[in-house]
Amino acid sequence: MERPALTMAGIRKSFPGVVALDGVDLTLQAGEVHVLLGENGAGKSTLMKILAGAYRRDAGEILMQGRPVDIAGPRDARALGIRVIHQELSLVPSLSVAENIFLGAAPSRFGVIDWASLRARAIRLLSDLGVAIDPDAPVNRLALPQRQMVEIAKALADQQSASVLVMDEPTSALTSREVDVLFGLIERLAKRGVAIVYITHRLDEVYRIGHRVTVLRDGRNVSTAMLGDTSVSGLVSMMANRDLADHYPKQPAPIGNELLRAEGLGRAGVLEDISFSIRAGEIVGMAGLMGAGRTDVARAITGADRVDRGRLFVRGRAVSFRAPADAIREGIGLLPEDRKAHGLVALLNVARNIALPQSRKVAGPAGIVPRRAEAALAAPVIRDLRIKATPDQQTRQLSGGNQQKVVLGKWVAGDARIFVFDEPTRGVDIGAKVEIYQLMNRLTAAGAGILMISSELPELLGMSDRILVMHRGRIQAEFTAAAATQERVLSAALGLAGPVLSESPARTARANRVEG
Amino acid sequence: MKARRFGTLIGLVVLCLVLWALTPFFLTVSNLLNIAEQTSINAIVAAGMTFVILSGGIDLSVGSIVALSGVVLGLSLHAGYSPAVALPVMIAAGVLAGATNGLLIDRGRLPPFIVTLGMMSIARGAALLITEGRPISGFEESFRALATARVGFVPAPVLIMATVYLVAHFVLTRTTFGRYVYAIGGNEDAARLSGVRIHLHKPAIYAVSGLTSALAAMILTARLNSAQPIAGTMYELDAIAATVIGGTSLMGGEGTLAGTLIGALIMGVLRNGLNLLGVSSFLQQIVIGGVIVGAVLVDTVLKRPRT
Amino acid sequence: MKARRFGTLIGLVVLCLVLWALTPFFLTVSNLLNIAEQTSINAIVAAGMTFVILSGGIDLSVGSIVALSGVVLGLSLHAGYSPAVALPVMIAAGVLAGATNGLLIDRGRLPPFIVTLGMMSIARGAALLITEGRPISGFEESFRALATARVGFVPAPVLIMATVYLVAHFVLTRTTFGRYVYAIGGNEDAARLSGVRIHLHKPAIYAVSGLTSALAAMILTARLNSAQPIAGTMYELDAIAATVIGGTSLMGGEGTLAGTLIGALIMGVLRNGLNLLGVSSFLQQIVIGGVIVGAVLVDTVLKRPRT
Amino acid sequence: NRAGGDSNAATARPVVALVLKTLNHPFFVDMRRGAQEAADRLGVTLQVQAAEREVDVEKQMQIVENLIQTGVRVLCITPSGSREILSALVKAKNANVPVIVVDTRLDAKAAADAGVRGETFIGSDNYEGGRLAGRHAVTVTGGKARIGILEGIAGHETADSRLRGFRDAVAGEPGMAIVASQPANWERDQGFNVFQNMLQAHPNIDTVFAASDLMALGAIEAIAAAGKTGKIRVIGFDALDDAKRAIDAGTMDASVAQFPYEMGKAAVESAVKVINGESLPADIMVKLEMVTKATSGKATEGSR
Ligand SMILES: Nc1ncnc2c1ncn2[C@@H]1O[C@H](COP(=O)(O)OP(=O)(O)OP(=O)(O)O)[C@@H](O)[C@H]1O
Numbered sequence A: 001m002e003r004p005a006l007t008m009a010g011i012r013k014s015f016p017g018v019v020a021l022d023g024v025d026l027t028l029q030a031g032e033v034h035v036l037l038g039e040n041g042a043g044k045s046t047l048m049k050i051l052a053g054a055y056r057r058d059a060g061e062i063l064m065q066g067r068p069v070d071i072a073g074p075r076d077a078r079a080l081g082i083r084v085i086h087q088e089l090s091l092v093p094s095l096s097v098a099e100n101i102f103l104g105a106a107p108s109r110f111g112v113i114d115w116a117s118l119r120a121r122a123i124r125l126l127s128d129l130g131v132a133i134d135p136d137a138p139v140n141r142l143a144l145p146q147r148q149m150v151e152i153a154k155a156l157a158d159q160q161s162a163s164v165l166v167m168d169e170p171t172s173a174l175t176s177r178e179v180d181v182l183f184g185l186i187e188r189l190a191k192r193g194v195a196i197v198y199i200t201h202r203l204d205e206v207y208r209i210g211h212r213v214t215v216l217r218d219g220r221n222v223s224t225a226m227l228g229d230t231s232v233s234g235l236v237s238m239m240a241n242r243d244l245a246d247h248y249p250k251q252p253a254p255i256g257n258e259l260l261r262a263e264g265l266g267r268a269g270v271l272e273d274i275s276f277s278i279r280a281g282e283i284v285g286m287a288g289l290m291g292a293g294r295t296d297v298a299r300a301i302t303g304a305d306r307v308d309r310g311r312l313f314v315r316g317r318a319v320s321f322r323a324p325a326d327a328i329r330e331g332i333g334l335l336p337e338d339r340k341a342h343g344l345v346a347l348l349n350v351a352r353n354i355a356l357p358q359s360r361k362v363a364g365p366a367g368i369v370p371r372r373a374e375a376a377l378a379a380p381v382i383r384d385l386r387i388k389a390t391p392d393q394q395t396r397q398l399s400g401g402n403q404q405k406v407v408l409g410k411w412v413a414g415d416a417r418i419f420v421f422d423e424p425t426r427g428v429d430i431g432a433k434v435e436i437y438q439l440m441n442r443l444t445a446a447g448a449g450i451l452m453i454s455s456e457l458p459e460l461l462g463m464s465d466r467i468l469v470m471h472r473g474r475i476q477a478e479f480t481a482a483a484a485t486q487e488r489v490l491s492a493a494l495g496l497a498g499p500v501l502s503e504s505p506a507r508t509a510r511a512n513r514v515e516g
Numbered sequence B, C: 001m002k003a004r005r006f007g008t009l010i011g012l013v014v015l016c017l018v019l020w021a022l023t024p025f026f027l028t029v030s031n032l033l034n035i036a037e038q039t040s041i042n043a044i045v046a047a048g049m050t051f052v053i054l055s056g057g058i059d060l061s062v063g064s065i066v067a068l069s070g071v072v073l074g075l076s077l078h079a080g081y082s083p084a085v086a087l088p089v090m091i092a093a094g095v096l097a098g099a100t101n102g103l104l105i106d107r108g109r110l111p112p113f114i115v116t117l118g119m120m121s122i123a124r125g126a127a128l129l130i131t132e133g134r135p136i137s138g139f140e141e142s143f144r145a146l147a148t149a150r151v152g153f154v155p156a157p158v159l160i161m162a163t164v165y166l167v168a169h170f171v172l173t174r175t176t177f178g179r180y181v182y183a184i185g186g187n188e189d190a191a192r193l194s195g196v197r198i199h200l201h202k203p204a205i206y207a208v209s210g211l212t213s214a215l216a217a218m219i220l221t222a223r224l225n226s227a228q229p230i231a232g233t234m235y236e237l238d239a240i241a242a243t244v245i246g247g248t249s250l251m252g253g254e255g256t257l258a259g260t261l262i263g264a265l266i267m268g269v270l271r272n273g274l275n276l277l278g279v280s281s282f283l284q285q286i287v288i289g290g291v292i293v294g295a296v297l298v299d300t301v302l303k304r305p306r307t
Numbered sequence D: 001n002r003a004g005g006d007s008n009a010a011t012a013r014p015v016v017a018l019v020l021k022t023l024n025h026p027f028f029v030d031m032r033r034g035a036q037e038a039a040d041r042l043g044v045t046l047q048v049q050a051a052e053r054e055v056d057v058e059k060q061m062q063i064v065e066n067l068i069q070t071g072v073r074v075l076c077i078t079p080s081g082s083r084e085i086l087s088a089l090v091k092a093k094n095a096n097v098p099v100i101v102v103d104t105r106l107d108a109k110a111a112a113d114a115g116v117r118g119e120t121f122i123g124s125d126n127y128e129g130g131r132l133a134g135r136h137a138v139t140v141t142g143g144k145a146r147i148g149i150l151e152g153i154a155g156h157e158t159a160d161s162r163l164r165g166f167r168d169a170v171a172g173e174p175g176m177a178i179v180a181s182q183p184a185n186w187e188r189d190q191g192f193n194v195f196q197n198m199l200q201a202h203p204n205i206d207t208v209f210a211a212s213d214l215m216a217l218g219a220i221e222a223i224a225a226a227g228k229t230g231k232i233r234v235i236g237f238d239a240l241d242d243a244k245r246a247i248d249a250g251t252m253d254a255s256v257a258q259f260p261y262e263m264g265k266a267a268v269e270s271a272v273k274v275i276n277g278e279s280l281p282a283d284i285m286v287k288l289e290m291v292t293k294a295t296s297g298k299a300t301e302g303s304r
């Protein structure tokens, strides 16, 4: 066998109170796509951050082409040809897309930037990636998936010198179309001899592009194998040390009364004529391509954004939300898409984050919080969702997937009846995903209604009772679970199919409704 | 967080040890009471400032609000109202000015720095205007007792300071409002989406700062037996320094009141010590600047995680 | 960003129109040149402040650095050195003080507010110490020309200001250093992970602020024919106000120098106008405070996206 | 309660404290030098302390409280507030530290109420100085002038007295018109800017009164910039060195001299008398003088 492109041997890293990595080995060959798997908090990102020079290792060594190297900072890593797409996006919001892509590596002479060449190269790169993003737009104008594409473009900015490319959950915010483009690109790079580390929680992707797989558990190696020699269930049991019988354990609940109804919601330039309903016991899926407006719907019905037009009913009663607090009072909970920006107060501990929406209840009328009340509220949530953290830990110290579970936990702990989940399983490991699905089953069984926005079609198809498909700010189509297939949903999302393919309870209800 | 508070406390203790070694006048009961009394005004202002900074804001107007509420108090007392009337009126003035800051910041979505910079100028101008620039002096003993009385051997301002800190600490650690202060400072968007009514709580946070400024003005007026429209100049810098030395992050979301109190004491002890040692005024400025940076540096080094 | 700059410009124009309507003295060539000249010092300090604020920091020490580099200049000139020697020396003093800020902030990972607050006190103390509190006055005409000369009808300080702005604008918009300023302010972690040498650029950013403070001190000293250790008091607030009125975000990462210049002009025009109108001193403070808040409010309303 | 002070006093030279409003102003720098000269001559240790800002009476009060702890024998003070400082002086009295008041008088009634009595007052009257400046203006302009005034920090006692004195002196003269009065906050660069602006609105101003020389010196540069040197009389206050040079150069007309050096000297001399148990007169008035080109040589000598 030829000399490995990169070897990490015996890597140790501990944070105050946690051993994140405990003697981990990883070997990469040039030209391979090496999948790194593990439950949330297994240490995947930490290992890659050490490679990127973001953290210093406590022990262990790193060899490139057989030679030991010292990676003291991000610049060293770059100089060695290591490129990393981090799990938590790291872009500069106010700078343009083009500048972000070439940040730290802009073409310049004597410190003066060559803008023309910078733009031209950015445009070329973006079109290689097959995305239509304005290179001059400031990044803070982009939606999360677009930012993710910029992040990918940034890692590829000077591919010529890249020998190792790390992708930490690059597709967690992407829809299938962008995923296809990205995979094409990964294959081309691998052919060119780049060693690629690919971290994901989407097991379907593993077999599409991976050559070898390394599984971590609790900061230790479990195994490294050729993917041809493993099965999905084998991987799952390696990661979780248990078997998962069913990946989409949908348990239909009895459908009850209407909980929420939107009628003709609209906001200039963003949403148009959004009408649908959610009934007790129902999971309503919502599909769409990047930027279709799903997040805007979620925000509009939870009081996060104002709407220009339309009406909203909760249990048949017209409501108008001035702030999310009003929606929460009506029993509506929103799990936002971007947990870092909208979901977590990173400096607060886990218990206080979970208790935040329930503060009034925790505190009672006088507004005084009894000692440990929050911890008491949070403890069962931490247990039920298997969050790898203590109630007193700051949430910023948690792994990405565990942070996601904390955000979810905020609503589970309360008495919301209507849940709006925007990408609920983003960055969540396969075991936890199933737990979340089971949680959704429990919620619907108890009479709750759920709007689940997701870019993972299998999960939508597997868990929804109905699926709404959005296209350019409108509801393009609506399917019953039985009528929905991958192809039909996709073509609706692309705007190819007719407006409504199946009978739509919400629309029918609206057509038959008597004014007053 | 605990390590951090600890770090600042070490700084205070070291400072005290150094002064104890350098001058026999430092470690006497009367001097320590002296320091506590002198620290009280800055400490009280800094308590409100801590609320504001924890919420991710800043309040430059505290000094001017001290002046404004002070002259409101002075005028009320001179107009013949009893302290039982005049004090609520002056406190209302402070709270109102603070709440106005908060409303402008929240409703107008303006940077706190600018709004409170404007208020700094406006409140000062108003204080000068209503007094025509003259101090209002000479109050009855019943009122002056707020500064001069002693309970046991503890001066009244120190008692007031202790009460303010106990109440504020309770509010910050044990009430929903306190939680919201941290949540808003940590991530305002997330707090809003979690049902925190920002429109209610932001003005309240700045009102707290207005309230503590008014309480400080009360002590100051009693102490000087005079309400001056030019009082409180630069108080904002002292209060911010105390807060930040005490470990509260200017980014918001992180910090404690105990830290702020220690921060205020460090500044008070330092000034007192330099006076006792007879250090020249110019050198004092250099030493104070150095100690401010040094205190935070020690604290940061102690707290720094290995990465 | 463009809308925002536009908003502030509208504010400036409205202010000018109001003053034009109120007093015949406002819109004369000589008065406008006056304003430009009077604005130059604050504008130059604010240019450096803009670098610092764009990078997510703040510099409270600018006023003290003006004083310190001013007295260094005065002492050098009085010691018989020619301006060709004295000016580089005083500029080095300013740059050094600024770089020290930057090094402490970067290496010590200290909050810029605290470090520059410390430097504010230290540099002021140093300026007082080396002059024993006395001004240094009376310089040769060759040096004073920096303030008194005119090129055509344009006063030298205005030319210097224009040059500073052109160069600074070029640096901010066209060089890697300039873009790193935005990147560090926008997301320091991202900048670091992208290989930006924070350890190099942060001290440089504060050095720029020290440099502009020294340039301002040069004009101020020539203009007053005197270098004073108490010069520059409160310059930090004026410079920050100009920067923020000009649309630069105190969170860093967003803003322009053109905006800062407009912000400085708004403040200059306002002070000039109030003098021309003979507004009473108390009222002036209220009006200035109101206009600062008002200018940013108008700007924010114009820029606000509908949500 | 002053055991520490006593043992100190027994072994070392007696300590006299001089608490100034500030040391940022040449006026007080001169006062300190006078005091130091006397202290060296008379064999006492001088401790000089000052607040950073002239108007910060609370900080001055703290300094007094702290100095009392160290057992100073006599406290000389230039009060930042004539009534506000009394609270601190009461504490001095309770600690048996005699007080000598310099430059700014205590408010007589408030002092009596508080039971505070300074051993003596050394200084000259700011109000009188203002009147002196006003009368000088009337004399040199022949009773006909268009006057611009540069005010100090709003609400500042010293500046206010000087202004009142000046205004009272010119009030009776129908030909003396005050056309503009603006604050320049006691700063040189603000004196420049404000007067430059004032000239725009009132180009026919022919006389300036500035409540301190710092502002007057700024105004002189503004006048030079407008090419009006010699056409506008500038009257200042404090007779700072820079001002005297300007008077010699003819760019400034006059300044009221208060002789801070003399005040400082007299303060320490009086303190030593207090220590020796000698009695002092109630007031030690230091002369006020109009420094003009004719007198300036003499004046410069006098204040050194
Ligand atoms: N800065 C930090 N401080 C303290 N603990 C940390 C820090 N970063 C990571 N950890 C801990 O280290 C462990 C590994 O985290 P890491 O982010 O590497 O997990 P991961 O495998 O990437 O998980 P995920 O799939 O959820 O992204 C977790 O227990 C986490 O809480």
Ligand SMILES: Nc1ncnc2c1ncn2[C@@H]1O[C@H](COP(=O)(O)OP(=O)(O)OP(=O)(O)O)[C@@H](O)[C@H]1O
Pocket: A140, A141, A142, A143, A144, A145, A173, A175, A270, A288, A289, A290, A291, A292, A293, A294, A295, A296, A297, A337, A455
């Ligand atoms: N913060 C923002 N500022 C400006 N435009 C935004 C912002 N967020 C989203 N948009 C724009 O609004 C449109 C709808 O975005 P939205 O996030 O609702 O889409 P989505 O269907 O939820 O897609 P996804 O969830 O895959 O990002 C897109 O064109 C997007 O670019």
Ligand SMILES: [Mg+2]
Pocket: A044, A045, A046, A087, A168, A399, A400, A401
């Ligand atoms: Mg991870």
Ligand SMILES: [Mg+2]
Pocket: A294, A295, A296, A337, A422
């Ligand atoms: Mg979305």
